[in-house]
Amino acid sequence: TLRVFSGMQPTHNLHLGNYLGAMVNWIKMQDTHECIYCVVDLHAITLWQEPKDLRRHIRDVTASYLACGLDPKRSIIFNQSQVAHHAELAWILNCVARLGWLNRMTQFKEKAGKDKEAASIGLYDYPVLMAADILLYRATHVPVGDDQKQHLELARDIAQKFNVDYAGEIEAAGYKDGFFPLPEPFITGPATRVMSLRDGTKKMSKSDPSDLARINLVDDADTIAKKFRKAKTDPDALPSEVEGLKGRPEADNLVGIYAALAGKTAADVLKEFGGSQFSAFKPALIDLAVAKLSPIAAEKRRLEEDPTYIDGVLADGAARARAIASPIFRQVKEIVGFVSA
Ligand code: ATP
Ligand code: MG
Incomplete structure (x- = not known):
């Protein structure tokens, strides 16, 4: 079996x-x-x-x-x-x-x-x-x-x-x-391996003392938006190919998160967002994360009443x-x- x-x-x-x-x-x-x-x-x-x-x-x-x-x-x-x-x-x-x-x-x-x-x-x-x-x-x-x-x-x-x-x-x-x-x-x-939002070289962890480093499944829409807005990035636009994410751990992480939430590959995500600044990519990421995570948070709130x-x-x-x-x-x-x- x-x-x-x-x-x-x-x-x-x-x-x-x-x-x-x-x-x-x-x-x-x-x-x-x-x-x-x-x-x-x-x-x-x-x-x-x-x-x-x-x-x-x-x-x-x-x-x-x-x-x-x-x-x-x-x-x-x-x-x-x-x-x-x-x-x-x-x-x-x-x-x-x-x-x-x-x-x-x-x-x-x-x-x-x-x-x-x-x-x-x-x-x-x-x-x-x-x-x-x-x-x-x-x-x-x-x-x-x-x-x-x-x-x-x-x-x-x-x-x-x-x-x-x-x-x-x-x-x-x-x-x-x-x-x-x-x-x-x-x-x-x-x-x-999802990385910390504050440090692209450290994994996202429950035990990280900074709550800004992670998106909790119970976070509300405002908190999710705030954490992604504050998430560390580099100053460059997103590349249009996956190879361009090498040496850019924060960009790599956010693209990976988007891909996983959307059920797409990183390559697909970069086809759509290659050339975009983070100021354009982050709002799309926030919308997607809120759409995927808020039903889970709502169901958890319902369950914890019992x-x-x-x-x-x-x-x-x-x-x-x-x-x-x-x-x-x-x-x-x-x-x-x-x-x-
Ligand atoms: P702690 O900091 O207390 O160790 P944790 O965030 O590492 O907490 P665990 O309970 O140790 O969470 O791990 C539960 C599961 O989640 C394991 O399968 C682990 O591999 C996975 N996991 C934990 N952190 C990550 C991450 N950042 N990216 C992908 N998977 C992860
Ligand atoms: Mg662990």
Whole structure:
């Protein structure tokens, strides 16, 4: 079977990068795959979260999932901490993953900042927990943004090493091609890496302290307009060919955003806007973004009036996730050599 797993951290509301880099593919894959979409709160606490904010963000992100078009009947939508096997499998995989592999992870280096000694061990271990999330469901496809590519490769390495280390037990249990399928990254579309509106060399992030750096899915029309108007650009007109965007990260980013929202290629967008100044392009971008995002914001506002419904979606999702995860995890324990009651 084709099974999708992916998640987002409830560290803040979702933004345009989350939407264009991952969510657009999540929505499409509901038609072709069995989909499991998680709100990864265990990941969120790798950096400090105020408990009352975390609680709110978990419900907010869930409501945004639904508002974007995830269907809780077709897809499993749940909250990571409600399914205990994620943390349990992460422990076992901690003993499979190698220190040298984790030392190469660039996200840790960025998020830990200068004082690595003061980072939480959870932040360092983040990629192993992510591997556990995926492998716990024996998922085959993982739609994410470009920034998660390295973590996905690590998840494949962990799956591969588990399959090799325990090959004897795995074969004896009747699995011919290893126990964990190697999960395929699914990173496609014209905006797999949306950049900050303030700095074209940094990705748009929930954790960026400047709210002007990102378009949140809940931003109203005025806020969207203000943020794009203030977005950093260079003084030149837009080129008429994609090659002309080289070395112009801010222009490249805004054209990519337009293309992704319009469902076009960057080349098409430049056919239309090549030669235009940003003063002409930005209003078109604002209109398009407002048209695409305001229905999502409106639906999210409607959903957040009923937190009982949101909590119900998460409870139902957790039960369905557990039903898939439990037998897989039981098998993992057996393969490793644990004795079950
Ligand atoms: P944080 O700053 O807390 O890490 P984030 O903005 O990076 O938040 P995540 O929850 O870590 O968001 O990531 C959720 C999904 O969104 C992942 O698939 C990730 O690859 C994708 N994603 C995050 N930022 C971007 C971006 N700027 N462009 C495209 N995809 C992105
Ligand atoms: Mg992130």
